[in-house]
Amino acid sequence: MTDIIDTGTDTTTDRETLLHNAIAECDPAPLLMSMVHATGDTGLLEEFGARLTIEEPGNHYRTGIRPVTPPGTYPDDVVADIRARAREILTPDLEPELDVPGDELFRRMATVCTAQRVDAEFVPILLEQAGFTKDRRHVPAIVTPPADFEVIVIGAGMVGINAGIKLDEAGFPFTIFEERDDIGGTWHRNTYPGAAVDTPSHYYSYSFELNPNWSKYYPTGIEYQSYLLDVVEKYRLREHIRFGTRVRSATWVAEENRWEVVTEDRAGTVRRHRARAVVTALGMLNAPNIPDVPGMDGFAGTVVHTAEWDTELDLRGKRVVVLGTGCTSVQVVASIVDEVESLDVVVRSPHWLVPEKTVGGEVPSGERWAMAHLPYYDRWFRLRTYWFASDNLYPLPRIDKEWAATHLSASPANDMVLNTALEYLQKSFPDRPDLVEKLTPDFRPYAKRIVKDPGFFAALNRDHVNLHRASFREVTPDGVLTSEGEFIPADVIVLATGFRLQFTTAIEITGRDGRTLAELWKGGEDPRAYLGVQVSGFPNLFVTAGPNAAPNHGAGHNITGEEQVHYLLECLQYLLENDHAAMDVTQSAQDEYNRRVDEALDKTVWVHPGAEVSGYYRNSSGRAVVPCPWRLVDYWTMLREPHLEDLVFLPKEQGGN
Incomplete structure (x- = not known):
């Protein structure tokens, strides 16, 4: 992202003043991590970590030699000492001695940064979500996608933009159809007074495109839309997007092992397109x-x-x-x-x-400077933001x-x-x-x-x-x-x-046996999918923001969107590497997955709210159709690669190409 922070004239004195202000205003935890990166001195972890209260499993927090502080916070004297040490160590425009740490060192750093226990199972997702590593591919990209392997993405909101970026990076030809006149989805539509994101700015963004320039800790709708516009410009996505174009239907053509997608533009012109795969990126809440x-x-x-x-x-x-x-x-x-x-x-x-x-609070100018200039400060700040808004909250909706x-x-x-x-x-x-x-x-x-x-x-x-x-x-x-x-x-x-809750049922999507998704899902009243992404009988259809895929205990739509885009790319790459035309999930695998979903949801307030309650989480029969029952780390792990035992593959010769 373009640095829009006013750093003053380019003199040593000005940079030193900016650094001084940054140290005074920074969150001490990512500041300490920045000091470790700057110096390579991991002894700082032992020195300050020994003075913190680290949460242990089964306890709200464990009392050590220090007074108990709220979870994840640093005592005042530790904060003062970190700032004092930072003034000794940090200099303007320094080059870090430590870049991306190895897994074990990273886990130690994350434990001190959060002042909570961070187990090894969280390391891969934290490395990704903090922006230290890009997507970790499971299927090696040996085969280059051919020119006729066209992918159609429906919707140019947060997930559609993400899908376009990752498809482009992987070499897949693709087109995004967007009914409105610009990108942004929710944030293009919602312009009411006070429109804002209720997930923190520094986390509610792409893990591969951190933004140091957020003006508020919770972004306004206008600022978030501006962020998305900047991302689209950076990745030159507009040339792939057809605005003012509504997708009317998508039909699986068995003879070709392709989807026929019918669109209509503002002038009423109807066109037919062929695609190997279709990605729906409409969100679930898109009809007033x-x-x-x-x-x-x-x-x-x-x-x-x-x-x-x-x-x-x-x-x-x-x-x-x-x-x-x-x-x-x-x-x-x-x-x-x-x-x-x-x-x-x-x-x-x-x-x-x-x-x-x-909420509504502005990010101090010193901290904004730190986001852009202190080594890895922005990534550790994002890690802390994610940590305290994610699986730490997992127990809250569960019923004792x-x-x-x-x-x-x-x-x-x-x-x-x-x-x-x-x-x-x-x-x-x-x-x-x-x-x-x-x-x-x-x-x-x-x-x-x-x-x-x-x-x-x-x-x-x-x-x-x-x-x-x-x-x-x-x-x-x-x-x-x-x-x-x-x-x-x-x-x-x-x-x-x-x-109104809609899971892509506003579009007539017809699968292998001639049934539409709307029929199968009873008009959207009872949607069920495998991993919240695939539906049996609909080969090479990938539904994002699908049923039982929302992280309702915490975090945000951005992480599940990234997970689902990662998964669909792994699936498409697997088809290429193994010379298949298409994949479909078996009905038995989908049924078993949903059995486990319902079993897990039966232990939550989403199914047993304590009183009769209406809302979009549940359908008219009381089934929770929106929340994902798993921890974010569990769902992230499920979507790392296709589970071959749950899938069937259509060979190329069956469809001729």
Whole structure:
């Protein structure tokens, strides 16, 4: 990525000042790792690691000779000593003595960096996700993809861009079809006030394309879209993307062992394409959920869904009603509260909200300089960000049956989240027990997505803001009638009601036996796949963001997208190396995989939420169709290479080419 940090004039004095500021503002843990890289002195690990509290399995944390500190943090005196040592050791524009460490040294460094125990099984995924190593290929690229091995990617969002980059690097000819006018997917669509990513900036990005220039610890939608645009420009992907082009259907042609993909552009021109493989990169939440409320069409004011925001809409001095209380709603409310005359928030079912001090927080200029200039500082910062947002959280949605029998929370670990959220709620409204009651969910934490508060609770404390625990019963020309019988006058209605869950079923995809994916998945109501990627009967179709593939306990869509792209490339390369035309997963392997998925999910709050709860995680029968039940390290390992015993291969001679 292009360095946009203003480093001043190129003089030694200025660089020394920048370094001094960086040392003062840096996170001490990656700063210490940068010192190890700069000097090659691994004795620093023993010196400072001995003064930390390292977490042990089975305990929240282990008390050593030092007082117990929150997990992953450094005591104040250790922080002070690291900064003092850094001022002695580090010089501007130094060359590192230590580059990528070996696995065992890396594990030791990761243990000290996180101040937690890091076992060997995490080393490969951490090396990749921190940006130290590129994709580790299992299938050797001996055969160059032929010119007729065309791959079609549907969608130019985060995963579609990733797929295009990796297909290009591997030499596969490919085309990306994108219905909208530009790349970005979610971040091109969502331009509502306050739109932001609720996963940390320095992790919610490609592991192979770290960005030292994030201005905030949690990026705005605009900044994230800018990052994606820069990536597309760097890798020259636009020449492969056909914008304004909708994929209408994809049909497997058995005689050719190819897919026929039908597209339609904005002019109505229909074209047919042949492809050896098809990759769907549509995401699972891409169709706005517009509630069917009587009278909506007769409203005299403006109705806008957050996914279809009118950037010309002026809310100043308007009476605004917002429907919804998920991530989008809280961002909108916090963002527009100072503009409107009145703001009424209608909440059918509240979410658990937790405080996050860095939501909206700016990255200090010194730390941004460190990201770009201190040896490997950005990679260790990313590693820490990933570590504390990933498998550390895996126990939280899991149910302890004895505990859950007598508690709303699912386990002692889940109870910590509940108590954190309750304490934050009560502190936010010390004199408003009515709001505390309205905003307290009746289901276990993690049954729905945990929301990080960007200022929503503060907005609800304003005199011109009202909260209604209700839903819309009817819309009249001049306002809204709630399900509780209350009338709210309005000039603008904002629908922060999210998206309808779709697993590629909006496209007619027809497999080997003539059945469509929509039929097989009952219109998307019961989607099932193998590894969340392949579907029996649909050769060389790779579904990203597929069923039971979302990392709902932590991390972000970016890691599962990278894993799935890695897997599909391993599959395609295997076909080339072994002279096969196509691969398909066996029905028995898919059934067994889903049996294990359901068995594992049965131990989570996603299946047993503690109360009746609606949301996109589950279908109408209560089956959890979105979450992946495994740890991220487990799912990452599953997708390293194709499992040949689960697959069948179609020979080239069967299809003629």
